[in-house]
Structures are given as C-alpha cells and as structure tokens.
Amino acid sequence: MSKIPLPRVVKRPLVAVWNASHRLGWLARDYASAIAHGRIEPCSVCGKTRPMLYRRRVIPNRLVELWGLSPGQAVALARKESSDCSACGAKLRARRLAEVLLNLYPTGARSLRDWTRSAVARDLRIAEINRIDGLHEALKGLPGFQPSDFTPGASPGSVVDGVRCENFTRLTYPDAYFDLVLTSETLEHVPDLATALAECRRVLAPGGRHVFTAPVSPNVSKTFPRARLGPDGSVEHLAPSISHPGGDWGYPVFTELGTDFPDILRQAGFETEIRFGPISDDDLAQVYVCRKP
Template structure:
C-alpha cells in the first residue's frame, strides 16, 4: 500500500492490490481508477498537460478543452474529467443497429467503419477496446483516417503475464464467417454482461 498524488484526480490516495489482474487493481481510494486507467490518464497529461499534473487539472485547460476528442466505448474513470468538454464525443457499438444512429442518446459506431468525416478529431482514446474488434487493423486505419494531421490515438490493450512467446490467433476472420481456432475468451465490457475478446492473444 502506498500514498502518492494521483495522475488522474490529483488527490493523495492509497492503493492496495486486492487480487486479480494488477492492471485492473490498485484502485485509487479517492476516484477508484485502476492502474490501467491511471496509465492512460498519465499519457494524456504528459502529451497535453503543459505543466499540469493530473487529468482533473488538464480538463480546465482552455487549449485542451478546445480539442475534438473521441472516446469510443469509453467508460474509464478519465471520462469524469473530459466527458463534459464541449468537443468530446463518445459512442457504443451495437451490431444490430445502423452505424451513425443514436440509441438512448448515444451514437452507434463500428470502429472498422466509422461514420465521421476524415480529419474530425485531435485525440482518440480507446481503453481495452481493440481486442473486441473483429479486424483490428481496419479499426486502426479508420482511427487514422478520422484523426486530424498531428492528431493522436492513445490506447490500452490487455496484457497478461507471463507473456506468451508469440501471438496466438484465436479466430480466423479472413472470410465473412468467423472460424474459431481456439476457445473463446470473454471479459466484462464495461456496460452489461460479458463481451467476446477476439481475435488474438498477444505475445512478445
């Protein structure tokens, strides 16, 4: 257990590992952020902070507030600080709904086929999203397309220890029909229930 000023909320807080994956543990006693969420917040602060020490302070910066930010499926704790900024947008994905439509006030977007115009955003934030995308290389290409020149994509992907010696493909997505190669892996999707993690298990 340790007490230290936090990258996300700026408070002095205590962290204690209570079991499970370390990156999802050591939650802040003030804002409940995990190591993964604090890592994302620290990266954003390092890139845009201009001397500010946490995401809470960064959100008060007029320059940062002017950025067009997109957070697909983004339910991390940093959204508490950036979610009310005037140019912040977020979305969920429902396969049965038409991309670009709104469901319960939230946009529906497929990262492999975004409906936004090219060069729409200064910053895209994804936190443990890309492992759920059927063809992640297409998602990366789409994110690049909607980023403005000089824009940034800050993201996290799951890491399991010990690291595998090589990446294992769990699903063959080369055709229109998924062909399972290994047993399916699920974890919570941050909204409801569990969500399939596909198509790879990353290695070194």
Template structure:
C-alpha cells in the first residue's frame, strides 16, 4: 500500500471526529503529557512545536510551562478544539512529513501518539529533526505492540462476536515499519540521525466510563472503528454486547472501567 493511501486513510478516520476523540481517547492520550514535555526539555522561553496536536492538550501544558508554542494538525475540527484548549498557541494546518516551517526554527518538537498514524515514520522523524535547532530535543509517544490489555479489549470483543476484520485496510510497507518496542523506537530515532536516543515504557491503569470508551470505535475512530462501522446494525449490536460482557469483570465499584495500558516514550537530541 503506497504512502498516500495509508496517510489518506488515517486522516479519514479522524475527520469530523474531534468530539468523539475527546470523549473516548482524549484522556488516555493525555496521560503521558508531562513525561513527554520533560523528555523534550520544555520549559519557559523554549520554542516548541506540537505536531498532531489534536485538541491541544500537550500544547496547553507546554504553554503552562511558559513555552512559546506552535500547534499543528491536519484536521480542522481538532484545530478548532485546540484553539479553545491552548489559548496563546499559534495554530497551523499541516501534516507530516512536510510542514511549512524553516529549518531549525524550534528548540523542541513533540508528537504525542502521531507516529502510529503516518505512512513513513522515518520521514516523519526526519522532518521533526529538520525543524529543531542543534542541541534541541525531539520527543514522541506511540502505542506498543503487542497491545496492552486496554487496547486489546476492542479486538477481543470483535473476535468474540465472530466478526472477521476486513483485509483491505492500508498497512505500512514492510520496509517502512519498525518494532513497536523500546528497542524499535530507539533504533528509529537513531536512524533519523538523532543522538542520545532512548525509549522507556510508561505504564498506568486507565479509568473510563465504559460507554465513553466504546464511543471511539462507535464513531469510527481508528482501524477498529472502521471494522465496527462496516458491520450491519445487528452485528454492531453483537459486538457491543460482547464488549459489555468482557468489561463486566474489569469495572470498579463505581462502575468505571479500569484496565492497564502503556505507551512508549522516545526522545533524542538533534546533533
């Protein structure tokens, strides 16, 4: 599958879904924000670009540290949300691997759960490196594979409902893919010409209203959302029934879903 197909598909899964994202994935993706900004050495006075800002969570946190922030996203609905969340950030429409900024414009670049959604991760990292001055920092988060229990839940519900996922979903070309592990991320950063590369796993237990966690796939977000949306109404109802069954044993006394998850946090220095 060629790059434009993969990227176009990924962007289509987010179009018009900013509200559903905030309800389902938003709090989950916000969790590593502080660690991400620490890894990028974001502090007062630093020029920071937040690529794939979504609703502006990371950009707002960087502003709170006194940084000067530019936030970029390809989806107008996400930029509209970021305008409310990250007041004071410069907002720009754009997408990796080509962004409309000169070389070495920033002191740090951050991309929170963005590399999972680009057709050429190496090219995306090369662009982040281009935007940062020598001595500056690049930091990224992405989901690991194999998936943690929280993310496995949806596929388990689909399998339990006897639904076969479609085979025509765009996938990264093998030569562009990389292991979604600490070693794989470290290698990707180093291959982009960055120095002092490293990656750590950030683990936590995510708590969410089960209805909110279901809202993402129900709205068509991500590959699992596309699988759900392609089913007939009766099949979608069966997947939801299996989801409710599987989550019944993972709920706390207040009815909230509580499951372990993790993210990979990679960071490096521009030489």
C-alpha cells in the first residue's frame, strides 16, 4: 500500500507540533531528574531557588570521540555546559562566574542581579569579550559594561547590528582601561593565545582582573597548538581538527589547553588562581582569576 503524501499546508504544522511535543518531553524529564537527584539550589545569577536542569545531550558523541573523553568526563562536561537554572537559564559555568564575582567584589548581595544595583558594581569598567549567556543579561544595565563579539570580516572597533566587534588579538581599547575582563570558552578559539593574553593584560588597569572559564582537558598535560591561521586567513591544522560544540562542526580549536595552563597564565604576567579546582574527571567547570599586578 503506497503512502499518501500530506499537503505542505498540513505537514508543516504537524512537524511543528511533533517537535514541540519532543521538547516538552525532554523538559519534563529534565525537571524530574533534577528533583529526583536533589539538584534544587539558589542561582548565583538571578537569586531564585530552582531546579538546575542537567542535559547530557548538549555534548555530542562526536566531540566525546574526537576529544578522547571518558564517560565520566563527558558527564562532567555536560554538567558544565548545562545545569541550567530553570528560572533564568544560566548554565553552570555562568553561575560559577557569577559566584566568583560576588566573592571578588563583595557587597552583601547574594545574586549577580542584586549585585549590579550596588555602587561597587556600577563603578567598575567591565569588558565582556564575546557574549556570555546568563551573565550578559544580568550585567548589560551597568554603566561601565562594554560587551563585544568577534565578527569575521568586521573591522575591530566597528559596530555591526548594534554590537561592537573586537578581535582578541587586536583589541581597540586604550591601555589600562578596564577593571574587569570577562570571557567564557573563548581563549581556545583565538588563533594566537600569547597575543590574546598580552592584549588582555594591556587593557586591564593595575589590579584589574580577567575572570573566565576555558576548556582544559585533564588528559592533556602540556598545552599545544591544534591549528594556526595562515596569511590568507585559511586555517592550517597542526593536529587532528576539533571544533566546538560539535566535534567536527562549530568554531575551530586553535589551542588545546592542558593542565599546565595556569603556568602559561603566570608566564603571561598574571597572578593566577583557580576557583572550584583543581580540575578532575568529575569537575571541568573551573573559573580562572588572573590579576594584573
């Protein structure tokens, strides 16, 4: 018996309903899992006590395969890239960044949203190099907050669709300009790590901090280049190619960060500490605090 094709006017809404039902099913399972495992806690971004939604599916199996992650490491990476606050959506790495900021610049606030109302926060000059979902929404009302994104082909310092464009290896900000630079899962995608760290140090005022997360692999003892950018802008691979978030699709990884990464940060002239560390197979969501002396 042959199948009768559905008219497009009927098929499209049916597909939309089918996809929506799957999303609702996943969400229901995420909530049930959070409640069953006691993952209900205050969010350091919004301040609300809500279920934190862990989603293993955010880490593709192809990335696990290419990166050589163990099953436990894959779970830890998924925890870092999900564990979303069911109120504001901030994932674990954003919530940990917020927790560190509350500790570094204390005001008595218990959430980043409350912290942004303080004089301490409003006096800070803050650069966000590439949007950090969760933190961006909380910080965007601060007078000293200057977000930027990398846009291929755009001139550094230009504005595209209302967003300032910056290249981490050629920042257009003045020397000693910021009190705080924020990044998350960015440094591994910069073609020249040493230059990016030097630029970050240049734009920080004395005593200023770069607070960030980065994907450091516990399986790699020594940081090494995976790729480099050619004079014509092409990517030359020096090791098997890996991209985030898909493994073989997404943003190319130029530098594989190993457990010696804190030493590289110190050699770049920063006083460096690791929060939520040390890195382990069970926890890959460290926050790095680099202070310019």
